[in-house]
Amino acid sequence: MTHRTTPRTIAGHTVGGDELLLIAGPCTVESRAQLTTAADAVLAAGATMLRGGAYKPRTSPTSFQGLGPEGLELLREARERTGLPIVTECVDPRDVERVAAVADVVQVGARNMQNYTLLTELGRAGMPVVLKRGLSATLAELVSAADYIRNGGSDDVVLCERGIRTFETAYRFTLDILAIPVLKGMTDLPVIVDPSHAAGRRDLVEPLSLAAIAAGADGLIVETHPDPDAAVCDGPQQLHTRDLPAYVARLRDAAAIGGRA
Ligand code: PEP
Ligand code: MN
Secondary structure, X not given: OOOOOOOEEEOOEEEOOOOOEEEEEOOEOOOHHHHHHHHHHHHHHOOOEEEOEOOOOOOOOOOOOOOOHHHHHHHHHHHHXXXXXXXXXXXXXXXXXXXXXXXOEEEEOHHHOOOHHHHHHHHHOOOOEEEEOOOOOOHHHHHHHHHHHHHHOOOOEEEEEOOEOOOOOOOOOEOOOOHHHHHHHHOOOOEEEOHHXXXXXXXXXXXXXXXXXXXXXXXXXXXXXXXXXXXXXXXXXXXXXXXXXXXXXXXXHHHHHOOOO
């Protein structure tokens, strides 16, 4: 498959080259104890970066919206403790400075893919960004959204396929595997996959992850929690942290077959 991916160095890691980017962590930061346990597990499993939302773009305004600044502070502590770079979401252009002060990589969620003010501000802040595909966005729209960040001033954009809306209701979203090679032919940006939000179920996370690697993904962003049954959000899809080392080992084996580290 021909691709034009240009590797980026993001938080000390080469993304889009031979190294598989493995971002893991809870959907949302819930408490110091939860994040510390998760962060230690992510480090021990050999993942590359820690994810965790302090600001959550919830479908219902009455759902938990994240711990906000307190969550950012817990993420800062987790980085100090583990040395893992932090990936966390920004949902509001007014919070860019606050989030950028803690994040090594800012996540833009599916629901904000076309929030052009947010994208431009993140570019202006010079932040590396994981840009998730909107629930009903075409690949051309995703690439155009990335251009807002790039035109703002940051070229370190990683595209993320996280499943799209289709007529199928048997699982949460439909992971568009074809998006991986096709995006890599359309743009020089690295492409990663979020199997957790696509699947909505933890038993489907590993097969989707392996499929993504086989299709040439540059990495994965996956949810993991020390006690998924008690998770504040997205419990059913979060891998138990005790299952993370074996999962990561199997991904690394699969990646090695494709010549990646
Ligand atoms: C998330 O990563 O927790 C999230 C909300 O993802 P998405 O924007 O893809 O739904
Ligand atoms: Mn989630």
